[in-house]
Amino acid sequence: MxxxxxxxxxxxxxxxxxxxxxxxxxxxxxxxxxxAVDKALSRLAGRGDxxxxxxxxxxxPRHSPALRRDAPAKVDAVVDAVARRDGIRIxxxxxxxxxxxxxxxxxxxxxxxITNGSSRTIKAGxxxxxxxxxxxxxxxxxxxxxxxxxxxxxxxxRDLAARADTVEILRGRLDADAKRDLAxxxxxxxxxAAAVASQVVAA
Numbered sequence: 001m002x003x004x005x006x007x008x009x010x011x012x013x014x015x016x017x018x019x020x021x022x023x024x025x026x027x028x029x030x031x032x033x034x035x036a037v038d039k040a041l042s043r044l045a046g047r048g049d050x051x052x053x054x055x056x057x058x059x060x061p062r063h064s065p066a067l068r069r070d071a072p073a074k075v076d077a078v079v080d081a082v083a084r085r086d087g088i089r090i091x092x093x094x095x096x097x098x099x100x101x102x103x104x105x106x107x108x109x110x111x112x113x114i115t116n117g118s119s120r121t122i123k124a125g126x127x128x129x130x131x132x133x134x135x136x137x138x139x140x141x142x143x144x145x146x147x148x149x150x151x152x153x154x155x156x157x158r159d160l161a162a163r164a165d166t167v168e169i170l171r172g173r174l175d176a177d178a179k180r181d182l183a184x185x186x187x188x189x190x191x192x193a194a195a196v197a198s199q200v201v202a203a
Contacts, residue, residue, distance in 0.1 A: 002032075002036055002039050002040055002043070005028075005031055005032040005036045005037060005039075005040040006040035006043050006044055008028075008031045008032075009023075009028050009031060009037070009040050009041065009044065010044060010049055010050070012027075012028065012031075013050060013058075013059075013060045014060060016060070017060075018060050018061065018062040018063075019059070019060070019061060019062030019071055019073070019074065020062075020074070020077065021059065021060075021077055021081075022053065022057055022058065022059045022073055022074075022077040022078050022080070022081040022124075023057075023058050023059065023081060024056050024057060024058070024081050024082075024084065024085040025037045025038055025041060025056060025085075026084060026085050027081075027084065027085075028040075028041075041058055044058075045058060051070065051073075051125075053073050053078065053124040053125045054122065054123045054124040054125070055123075056085065057078060057081055057082075057124050059073050059077070061073070072125050072126055072127065073124060073125050073127070075111050075127055075129065078122070078124045078127060078129060079113060079129065082122060082129075082131075083115075086117055088115050088116055088117035089115060089116050089117075089139050089142040089143070090113050090114070090115045090117075090131065090142075091113060091114050091115070091134075091138075091139070091141075091142050091147060091151065092113055092114075092151075093108050093112040093113055093114060093132070093151075094114070094151040094152065094154050094155035095107065095108050095112075095155055096108060096112075096151075097147070097148040097149075097151035097152045097155065098151070098152040098155045098156060100148060101148055101149065101152050101169065101170065101173045102169055102173060103152050103156065103166060103169055103170075104155075104156075110128065110130060111127060111128070111129045111130065112129075112130045112131075112132060113129065113130070113131050113132070114131070114132050114133075114134035114138065114139070114151075115131045115132065115133060115134065115139070116133070116134065116136065116139040116142075117131065117133065118131070118133060119131060119132050119133045137188050137189075138150065138151070138154065140185075140188055141185060141188075144181050144185065145175075145177050145178040145181040145182075146174070146178050146179075146181040146182035146185055148178075149170055149173075149174055149178065149182055149197075149200065150182070150185070150189065150193070150197075152170070153189075153193045153196055153197070154193070158192045158193075161192070161193065161196045162192065162195070162196050166196075167196065167199045167200055170196075170200045171200050174200065179200065179201045180201075182197050182200065182201055183197070183201045185197075186198065
């Protein structure tokens with residue numbers, strides 16, 4: 001039975017493609033019991049069929065000719081796996097959102113994310129991923145089209161976010177769907193951020 005479980009797990013991981021996905025035991029519980037899945041993952045990792053990245057995290061690595069070894073796992077794939085496993089929401093750090101919208105050239109010194117879960121550091125291969133607990137109002141925008149704008153305003157703060165050039169950048173960077181989403185979520189923003197948002201979504 002355990003061999004059959006291992007074979008099915010390996011087929012599923014291959015189906016996601018090498019270097020594209022990180023899995024946890026929770027992703028395979030439709031294949032077998034938790035005990036059988038844990039044993040199968042351990043067996044596959046021990047044989048070198050899959051790679052154990054960290055506690056409960058596994059991938060099917062892609063070989064890098066340039067590095068002459070297996071390439072590191074994708075950080076976003078690790079983060080997605082942790083979110084699925086722990087039943088939490090995770091978003092890029094506020095400074096990342098501001099950078100992606102062209103509001104700052106600053107970048108985080110390390111892989112930092114915000115979450116509605118506990119603050120902690122996750123080790124996966126050579127990566128150290130820092131999760132910071134964020135307030136529920138911020139995390140309520142997780143997965144929404146306006147999330148980056150909300151995070152960017154939060155990172156800039158009251159005065160910088162309200163500047164005319166900031167408003168113009170946000171107007172230019174957000175598409176119509178993101179602006180509609182921002183308008184719908186203004187009641188969840190602090191008063192100063194809602195005032196900025198109202199300027200961004202104004203026709």
